[in-house]
Amino acid sequence: MKTLKVALLGCGNVGSQVARILLEDAEDLAARVGARLKLAGIAVRNPDAPREADLPRELFTTDAEALIASADIVIELMGGLEPAGTLVRSAIAHGAAVVTGNKALLAAQGHDLSALAEEAGVQLSYEAAVAGAIPILRPIAESLAGDHITKVMGIVNGTTNFILDAMDTTGAAFGDVLAEAQRLGYAEADPTADVGGHDAAAKAAILAALSFHTTVDAADVHCEGITSITADDVAAAQEAGYVIKLLAIAERLPAADGSDGISVRVHPTLIPRLHPLASVHGAFNAVFVEAENAGQLMFYGQGAGGRPTASAVLGDTVALARRLVIGGRGRTRSHDVTIPALPIAQTTTSYYIGLEAKDQPGVLARIAQIFAAHGVSIETMRQTTHPVADGSGDSATLRIGTHRGPEAALAATVAEIEQLDVVTAVTSVLRVEGN
Numbered sequence: 001m002k003t004l005k006v007a008l009l010g011c012g013n014v015g016s017q018v019a020r021i022l023l024e025d026a027e028d029l030a031a032r033v034g035a036r037l038k039l040a041g042i043a044v045r046n047p048d049a050p051r052e053a054d055l056p057r058e059l060f061t062t063d064a065e066a067l068i069a070s071a072d073i074v075i076e077l078m079g080g081l082e083p084a085g086t087l088v089r090s091a092i093a094h095g096a097a098v099v100t101g102n103k104a105l106l107a108a109q110g111h112d113l114s115a116l117a118e119e120a121g122v123q124l125s126y127e128a129a130v131a132g133a134i135p136i137l138r139p140i141a142e143s144l145a146g147d148h149i150t151k152v153m154g155i156v157n158g159t160t161n162f163i164l165d166a167m168d169t170t171g172a173a174f175g176d177v178l179a180e181a182q183r184l185g186y187a188e189a190d191p192t193a194d195v196g197g198h199d200a201a202a203k204a205a206i207l208a209a210l211s212f213h214t215t216v217d218a219a220d221v222h223c224e225g226i227t228s229i230t231a232d233d234v235a236a237a238q239e240a241g242y243v244i245k246l247l248a249i250a251e252r253l254p255a256a257d258g259s260d261g262i263s264v265r266v267h268p269t270l271i272p273r274l275h276p277l278a279s280v281h282g283a284f285n286a287v288f289v290e291a292e293n294a295g296q297l298m299f300y301g302q303g304a305g306g307r308p309t310a311s312a313v314l315g316d317t318v319a320l321a322r323r324l325v326i327g328g329r330g331r332t333r334s335h336d337v338t339i340p341a342l343p344i345a346q347t348t349t350s351y352y353i354g355l356e357a358k359d360q361p362g363v364l365a366r367i368a369q370i371f372a373a374h375g376v377s378i379e380t381m382r383q384t385t386h387p388v389a390d391g392s393g394d395s396a397t398l399r400i401g402t403h404r405g406p407e408a409a410l411a412a413t414v415a416e417i418e419q420l421d422v423v424t425a426v427t428s429v430l431r432v433e434g435n
């Protein structure tokens, strides 16, 4: 039986599990591939660092380039742009097939790397980069290749879902839950990538590029994280029958001139508690895909963590190893159309607004007039009154839900309401999906 040499770059949460599976399941993998997958070495910064899995010391090296030079398959699980980018390019130049879970690298340089791989006739696979263990990129790129995807919407960051879910179900504090997500291996090396929405934005860019057969610049993804979400926001959402989730949304929309555009965005979103995405708990992820002929599809599973992510890495490795056994050129994704990215102002959504106003006659009418002036229709309004701490009278807490409208009109409405002398604070503005 033929032997394919595998070089592993990085041995952290995911890499250590990939190494373990390659060693423990060697016989099964050989039977599935039709060739032995020999773990030739593991490149790390410190070969003597303690590892999750019990791995032979002689596999470790600090010389990644030497390892790559003799490999048939290179698995990059270091993370970050450099040296990962240079090493992936080096692997492609050597004619090795590449598997990576590095969404930051793919969102920033995926187009160039795919073009290089295409030119070199080598395979580049990255199922682990989006929604961990969930098979989502292969279904989009292959199973739905004969359809037209119109929208992709999902929970694609395990860390933030873990945090928001704990805030919603146990009232836990943000910082404590983040520390737990780090301990469980869900968070990125720098967790601001998670809580700031950038990890989800990188995944949204990858999803949009594959779904719409185009190039998506990570800078074109509108990105808001969850750092400003408070326990009050969570409680107000609960009261109104919603749950707050960080959603990544990519959709095809008509641009202002009537041509086609795509909107790619990540932001905290209210969704009704009966919506299927509301029941995605912990570090689980779920992605909705809408296609012209297939209709609605939903993919659900573990989006983070060493073992689940290693499953996706091994799936890619087996698939491309099978291709190496059969022979022939590999095929990576192709971008054959350019669709402009639309600014967030050109999307359509609905808002749920929380504000504090003076409890005086005429206040509601003034607020309602501003909505009307911008053509924004109010769907629900709730008011509770409470005394102001300094004894100067009563304050009204207002929660206003709107019908769907252009984002630009909704944002202008909020900006004008903030200027009203009777409004003491706009406490939260969240978009709503799934109504």
Ligand SMILES: NC(=O)C1=CN([C@@H]2O[C@H](COP(=O)(O)OP(=O)(O)OC[C@H]3O[C@@H](n4cnc5c(N)ncnc54)[C@H](O)[C@@H]3O)[C@@H](O)[C@H]2O)C=CC1
Residues within 6 Å of the ligand: 009, 010, 011, 012, 013, 014, 015, 043, 044, 045, 046, 076, 077, 078, 079, 080, 082, 083, 101, 102, 103, 104, 128, 129, 130, 132, 185, 186, 187, 188, 189, 303, 304, 305, 306, 309
């Ligand atoms: N942890 C997770 O749940 C998921 C992670 N990913 C992605 O998989 C990749 C790996 O993630 P983790 O295993 O969680 O990261 P990690 O931080 O636990 O492990 C990274 C490994 O790479 C090594 N490394 C980093 N820079 C290096 C350098 N310059 N030279 C040699 N070795 C170097 C580190 O020593 C460590 O062994 C990242 O791109 C991440 O975004 C993707 C999906 C899920």
Ligand SMILES: N[C@@H](CC=O)C(=O)O
Residues within 6 Å of the ligand: 129, 131, 132, 156, 157, 158, 159, 160, 186, 187, 188, 194, 199, 303, 304, 305
């Ligand atoms: N940090 C990421 C890991 C998986 O991609 C997450 O929390 O989802």
Ligand code: NA
Residues within 6 Å of the ligand: 127, 128, 129, 130, 131, 132, 133, 134, 135, 136, 137, 312
């Ligand atoms: Na995946």
